[in-house]
Amino acid sequence: MRGEVRSDRTLIWVTLALVLVGMLTVYTASVVIAEQNFGGANVFLRRNALRTALGLIAMFAAYHVDYRSYRKLAKKGLLFAIVLLVLTLLFGVSKRGMKGFLLMFQPSEVAKLALVIYLADVLSRRQEELESFAKGVAPRLALVFTMVVLILLQPDYGSALALVLLSFFMLFLGGVRFRHLLALGGAAALCAAFAARHIEHISARVAVWKPTLDLSLEGLDLRGAAYQIYQSLVALGSGGIFGRGVGGSLQRAFIPDSYTDFAFSIWGEELGLIGTVALVCVFALFMVRGLRIAKRAPDLYGTMLAGGLTAMVTTYAVLNIAVVTALVPTTGLPLPFVSYGGSSLIVNMAAVGILLNMSKRPVLDSGGRPVLAGVESRWAGSPAAGKARS
Secondary structure, X not given: OEOOOOOOHHHHHHHHHHHHHHHHHHHHHHHHHHHHHOOOOOHHHHHHHHHHHHHHHHHHHHHOOOHHHHHHHHHHHHHHHHHHHHHHHHHOEEEOOEEEEEOOEOHHHHHHHHHHHHHXXXXXXXXXXXXXXHHHHHHHHHHHHHHHHHHHOOOOHHHHHHHHHHHHHHHHHHOOOHHHHHHHHHHHHHHHHXXXXXXXXXXXXXXXXXXXXXXXXXXXXXXXXXXXXXXXXXXXXXXOOOOOOOOOOOHHHOOOOOOOOOHHHHHHHHXXXXXXXXXXXXHHHHHHHHHHHHHOOOOHHHHHHHHHHHHHHHHHHHHHHHHHOOOOOOOOOOOOOOOOOHHHHHHHHHHHHHHHHHHOOOXXXXXXXXXXXXXXXXXXXXXXXXXXXX
């Protein structure tokens, strides 16, 4: 029988919690720069409130659209995203040496959503072709490669890396052979090693990252290239267990982009280790609820789409937190829902709306259990998965 359930209320509360954390963090992190450069402490708070309102509208609209309808627009959406990326290179606004904005919007954010929808559609329809690398995998990789190159040319290395990781997850979820994934992973690792050695911007970040990873800080220019990450570590360290209290950050006056890419540092300074662990747990809960929706999806496309949207958010979260804690080189990615940035917030809220639409549509078998999609064998190993795949 078919059953309709309420939308995932836990996911709604988790999303709202992250948005509220973002409102609070953006306000406290931007107070100093807002007063110095804009003459008022609430400038960024008001802007962020407006963007949050637009994000809620996007989430509400996406919630009321049947997730299956996106399949019809998958190819057109991907082509539209590629066109936007090309236009960004030609006419985009440069900020911090990166042509990432077109009419004050970041097309790379649209691109990641379009890519998830496209891969969910094509990988679920072309299951029989995925056994062949040339016929099933290579054509999909060509489109991914095109988008990654266009983003690299901006240059936005962080978004390009996130897109590559997201694509790998989608290919894994879609059932691509492990040997093909291993080969692709090896090729990607070689490209990364080449870039770290021969591309000046990336090699400089790697050179800064190595001494900060072990906290030796040996040979670093703490007033130059290493200034931002050093101040981030100082903020996190000075927060201690309980933090300085909301609004008590001292490092917000010293960390560049404290309300955007390094918002997590300010949160850690003000709320301490307890606050940072709590925030990580909220993102983990978001991931669990998203994967639960994917597991309960009534079809393979739904499983792919929900899994991809969940990975889209959590990949950015993991990379951002890893950057501000010096676990990986600086990438320049925002923390989803928390960092100041309209494009990221609106796209992520729209993704949540799609997940919520899917969460009320499980197909139930005669025993009242959800019928899982064929790729369940990748993560659950249920006998039902084999039947669905065949």
